[in-house]
Amino acid sequence: MLREIEDHLEKPGLWLSYWVSGDRVTGHFRASHSNQKETRTYHFECEWPDGPTPQVKSLTVAGKVDEPWHTETKGIGLNKRPDLHVKARQLATKWRDTKIAEQRAISERIRRPDAARFIVKDEHWLMNRGKTVEYFWADGCLVRPCFYKPPQGVAEWWDVIEIGPVDLETAEYIAKLHLEMRKADLAIEAARSGLGLARIRAIVAAEEDETGAGTRMLSGVSGRSA
Numbered sequence: 031m032l033r034e035i036e037d038h039l040e041k042p043g044l045w046l047s048y049w050v051s052g053d054r055v056t057g058h059f060r061a062s063h064s065n066q067k068e069t070r071t072y073h074f075e076c077e078w079p080d081g082p083t084p085q086v087k088s089l090t091v092a093g094k095v096d097e098p099w100h101t102e103t104k105g106i107g108l109n110k111r112p113d114l115h116v117k118a119r120q121l122a123t124k125w126r127d128t129k130i131a132e133q134r135a136i137s138e139r140i141r142r143p144d145a146a147r148f149i150v151k152d153e154h155w156l157m158n159r160g161k162t163v164e165y166f167w168a169d170g171c172l173v174r175p176c177f178y179k180p181p182q183g184v185a186e187w188w189d190v191i192e193i194g195p196v197d198l199e200t201a202e203y204i205a206k207l208h209l210e211m212r213k214a215d216l217a218i219e220a221a222r223s224g225l226g227l228a229r230i231r232a233i234v235a236a237e238e239d240e241t242g243a244g245t246r247m248l249s250g251v252s253g254r255s256a
Contacts, residue, residue, distance in 0.1 A: 032139055032171040034192045035132060039125060043071075046125040053078050053181040054087075055122035061114060063091070072106075072114055076122035078181065084119045084126075130181065136188045140166035140173050146198055154210035165205045170194050172205050193221050200227045213237050213244065220248050 038047040043060035058073045071092040076084040089106045106114065139145065145168035152161045166173040172191040180187035193204060200221060208214040213234045220230045225248075237244025 032136065032169040032173065032190055032192075034171075034190050035129070037129075044121075046121060048125055048129045050129075050176060050180065050187055051178045053126075055084075055125055057121065057125075058092075059117065059121060061117065064111065072118070074114075074118040074122070076118060078126070081182065084122050086115050086118050089114060089118060126181075130184055133180075133184060133187055136173060136190065137186050140168055140188075142168070144168065146201075148198075148202055148205070150202070150205045150209050152209050154212060161209075163209055165202075167198060167201045167205075170196070172201060172208065174205070174208075191218070193218055196221050197227070200230065203227060203230070207234065216244055216248065223248065 037049075038045065039057075044057070045059075046055060046057040048055050054075060054077045056073075056075045058071050060069050061072055062068075063070045072089060073092065074089045075087045077087050078084050089111075091106060140147075145166050147164065147166050149162050150165055152159060152163075163174055170193055172193060173188050174191075176187040176189050178187060191204075191208065193201065196204075204214060204217050204221060207217050216237055217230050217234050220233050225233075233244040233247045235244075236247055
């Protein structure tokens with residue numbers, strides 16, 4: 031089953047975030063300080079410039095304040111604390127591998143016979159008018175190519191937008207709004223509330239005529255069938 035992709039992982043003492051732009055992982059983890067008397071938060075960034083082996087681009091230790099976002103940090107040289115460099119590379123590799131595996135699973139899912147494929151043309155924005163984007167529809171999700179270059183060794187990278195069990199016509203309408211950046215979030219919320227295409231169109235039109243009007247309409251009918 032398709033679902034929206036989580037770019038970050040958050041657990042007690044651990045934060046990881048994958049950035050397909052630049053093919054890098056940033057994050058922090060807790061580990062023993064070199065004085066062996068306390069634990070500190072260590073921030074790191076890893077990149078993959080030459081294949082499967084990551085490089086630690088930065089590694090810093092936070093100050094004594096027990097907050098992972100604390101700005102008082104000190105850099106750690108590449109020749110110091112090799113244990114922390116190893117841990118950073120291991121964490122980064124595991125999270126990146128997870129993200130790549132998800133993307134490959136998406137590629138397989140949208141090419142099954144029961145997945146719909148359609149082309150959306152932008153007719154709204156002058157600078158993009160005539161631009162077309164390929165969308166797929168499966169498991170209540172819209173899937174479209176990501177505009178960022180995928181990491182080395184990965185053929186495709188996808189964005190996944192969860193909508194819910196709507197018909198294909200509604201999915202195509204929401205895809206067009208999404209491409210043209212026109213009240214797509216409002217339309218998705220309406221679809222998730224169980225509204226039909228006619229009501230979704232009316233809500234979007236009201237919002238485009240008057241900011242807040244469509245939101246008020248949705249608040250009044252949310253949860254009802256069109």
